[in-house]
Amino acid sequence: MSTTRPSYAETRETLRWRVALVLVALMSTLMLALGLLNTSLGLTDTARLAWIVFTLNATSLLGLLWLPRRAGTMAFFGVILGLIVFAIGFGWWHERPLHYWGFLFPVVVVFLLPAWRAMVAMLVFGLFVCGVAMLQIAPIDVVRFASVYGLMVCFVTTYALLEERAGVMLREVGDRDGLTGCFNRRRFNEAMARRVAPRAEATRLGVLLADVDHFKAINDQRGHLEGDGVLMAVASTLQRALQSEAERGRAKLYRYGGEEFAVLVSGRDPAQLGLLAEALRSAIAAGGDGLGPGEVTISVGVAAWWQGSEAPEAALQRADEALYEAKRGGRNRVVVAPG
Known part of the structure; x- marks a missing residue:
């Protein structure tokens, strides 16, 4: 299986870890001084x-x-939050106003919590700091602190919400095929990689590889734009045929590459996988979404395995061999690999 680039989540965690290292160096230098x-x-x-x-x-x-x-980064920012709270209490105990440490809290807590939870934590902490400050400084100075702190909470929360939304959009773009809207090959590789380790309960898995028959001829005779339209119609039809399984979390559709699609299925034995593959083949042959009956067909190779009993790559190879057997057998058919 090909090596994949780091996902958005992995890249984000790496960047957070690097930011933490930089902050350790800067804070150590500052505190030493x-x-x-x-x-x-x-x-x-x-x-x-x-x-x-x-x-x-x-x-x-x-x-x-x-x-x-991830654990090290979360622990670091947790320690920083603890230090901020400690500094406020330290200043109160020693009768030194250290309420200005509170300005650090909003920019740190967003590294630990989702935006809305972070906002609640900021507000609760702001009330705590204002309460301590009332015992140490003039009321007008408490009002000034609260005003600036409130503005910081607004800006930091807005930024955090935008960052979360951008993250969702980036993950969606990174996980989806731009033409068909299916999950892409990178997401497929990640899903297969997660199925390597055995689980406490035996888990039955299956992979279906579906290839559009005579797709090169479609491109040659109708043009690539028409070919793209066929791929979108096939993807839409497959998604609709898989809807029931997908809603139960038992199946996902991927664009495997070119005119080939893959379906990962859980909780189905070889016979059930064969029936599912046949339902997909029949749905394409029946037409719809701009395709006439019999205008486009697919061949499907199927392989089943128990998680932990066989490498996912081996099961994928068996599905690929079954697909080519379906092609050699005349296309527009389903072949279930033995094993």
């Missing part, structure tokens, strides 16, 4: 806070390097 400066000025309390932050920040670096990237 503040610790030395406050020590030289005789500000023992704030110097102690700087050294505490420096130490925990260095510990976070070990987590980023040793833990899996």
Whole structure:
């Protein structure tokens, strides 16, 4: 099976991890400078806070390097949030107003929580900081802090919502074939890769490979635009024929490449897979979506396997061989691979 490029989610996690590494370096440098400066000025309390932050920040670096990237990144930003809350409480205990640390909270919490949950956390934290600040600074200064903090919450939440929406759109674009709207080959490869490890409960799986018969002749005789129209009609018909299985989460349709489509199915034995493949073949042969009856046909190869008992690549190879057997047998037919 071909090597795939990292998905959007994988790329996002890698970038978050790299951002965390950069922040560790910057914060360590800053806290080191503040610790030395406050020590030289005789500000023992704030110097102690700087050294505490420096130490925990260095510990976070070990987590980023040793833990899996996602876990290490989430742990790092969790530690930063904890430090922010700690700094506010530290300032209250030592009668030093450190409410300005609160401005860091919104830009950190969006790395940990979805946008709406992050907004709730920001508001709750803002109330906490304002309550502490009321005991330390003049009311007008609390109002000024709350006003700026509220604006920051609005901007950060808006950004987070846009980022989430952009992420959904990017994943959709990255996962779908641009012509047919089916899931693409990269998504198919990822789905097959997830079916390598055995599961606690035996899981029956199946793969169907469907190829449009005589597609080269369609392109040669009608032109590539007509060929694209045929592929879109075939994809639409297959999606409709699979709708019941798809709604139950038992089947997904992919554009495997060129004029070839793939269907991954779970919870079906070889006989049931054969019936499903026959239903797909019949749906295409019956026409619809701009195709006349018998105008376009497909050949289908089917292979079934138990997750963990056979490599997905081996099952895919058997389905491919069954497909070519259907082609050699006259096309417009279904062949179920033995095994």
